[in-house]
Amino acid sequence: MKEFMVILAAILLLMLFATQYTLQQVNDYRIGQLQLYVNVAKEKAKISGRFTADIVTELKNNILSTFKDVEEDEIIIDVTMTPKYRTVDFDERELIHYKIGVPIKNVIAGASFFGISDNENKAYYILEGATTSELIAP
Amino acid sequence: MKSFIVSIALILLFNIYTVFQIDSDTYRRQLERLKFVAEECADSAALYYDLEAYSQGKIIYNQDEGIKAIEYMLKTHLKLDDSLKPVSGYWQDQIQYDVYFIDEKNYTFPYEFPYEFIDARTGYKMYIFEPTVIVTIEAGRGRMRLPFLSINSSIRSSAYEYLN
Numbered sequence: 001m002k003e004f005m006v007i008l009a010a011i012l013l014l015m016l017f018a019t020q021y022t023l024q025q026v027n028d029y030r031i032g033q034l035q036l037y038v039n040v041a042k043e044k045a046k047i048s049g050r051f052t053a054d055i056v057t058e059l060k061n062n063i064l065s066t067f068k069d070v071e072e073d074e075i076i077i078d079v080t081m082t083p084k085y086r087t088v089d090f091d092e093r094e095l096i097h098y099k100i101g102v103p104i105k106n107v108i109a110g111a112s113f114f115g116i117s118d119n120e121n122k123a124y125y126i127l128e129g130a131t132t133s134e135l136i137a138p
Numbered sequence: 139m140k141s142f143i144v145s146i147a148l149i150l151l152f153n154i155y156t157v158f159q160i161d162s163d164t165y166r167r168q169l170e171r172l173k174f175v176a177e178e179c180a181d182s183a184a185l186y187y188d189l190e191a192y193s194q195g196k197i198i199y200n201q202d203e204g205i206k207a208i209e210y211m212l213k214t215h216l217k218l219d220d221s222l223k224p225v226s227g228y229w230q231d232q233i234q235y236d237v238y239f240i241d242e243k244n245y246t247f248p249y250e251f252p253y254e255f256i257d258a259r260t261g262y263k264m265y266i267f268e269p270t271v272i273v274t275i276e277a278g279r280g281r282m283r284l285p286f287l288s289i290n291s292s293i294r295s296s297a298y299e300y301l302n
Contacts, residue, residue: 003141006141006142006145007141007145009145010141010144010145010148010149013145013149014148014149014152017149017152017153017155017156020156021155021156021159024156024159024160024163028163028167031167032167032170035167035170039174046181086185088186088189089186089200089203090182090186090203090204090206090207090210092210095210128214128215129175129178129211129214130210130211130214130215131178131182132181132182132185132207134185
């Protein structure tokens with residue numbers, strides 16, 4: 001009976017590792033996709049000289065299609081929406097900046113088993129950077 | 139007692155595997171991001187060229203402005219200080235980079251080319267057909283928590299070609 005209890009407890013604990021493995025795969029895939037989406041949006045913004053409303057909408061839709069458990073208002077999108085122009089010399093004032101953040105809502109599998117609340121089991125993944133504009137000045 | 143020891147060994151093994159999985163996933167993602175940064179650096183540096191030479195049909199990159207752009211992009215994306223040491227973020231070693239401006243200052247396109255370019259840091263070979271800026275970034279060690287696992291060199295490179 002003692003042996004059985006030990007095996008049962010071990011199986012329960014090992015099950016947590018199995019679910020953590022799956023969760024990690026999912027989170028890794030989602031974050032990888034987020035990096036791709038942000039890079040594509042940044043490349044489009046570079047050509048347009050700014051993050052246009054269309055680029056932001058497309059980015060949001062892409063994020064929402066991958067992060068099914070995230071609401072639109074939880075996504076952080078802080079980007080340059082005023083036109084920036086290509087310059088002859090490097091000029092920091094004519095750069096397009098972006099800061100995109102998405103909450104990862106399940107970091108640890110079986111969080112309630114360890115007494116971790118939903119709020120504590122959440123982290124924002126933020127991508128921040130800048131890019132030069134290729135838009136020719138009028 | 140035997141089941142207890144086997145169970146503890148299994149839990150330890152699974153624990154090691156979980157740490158390995160998280161560390162290797164993070165490292166792979168950071169390498170991908172490093173590649174995007176290298177692309178951004180090469181792309182930004184290629185935007186600045188000598189307008190007088192351009193009016194004569196030649197592409198000669200403005201290397202001073204290109205290097206300013208590269209260093210700004212490195213500092214912004216990888217969170218570095220002025221000496222290119224990480225202040226925060228994933229990387230922990232001083233960032234080093236090489237930049238190659240292959241333009242019509244020293245070469246004539248397209249007749250003298252293709253020219254085989256060999257990256258001194260990676261040994262990677264590529265053929266150059268048009269004026270090109272190549273940026274190679276060496277970010278050093280990855281963050282690995284398992285003591286028996288270490289990655290001492292993380293390099294990503296990108297080329298931006300000016301197509302006529």
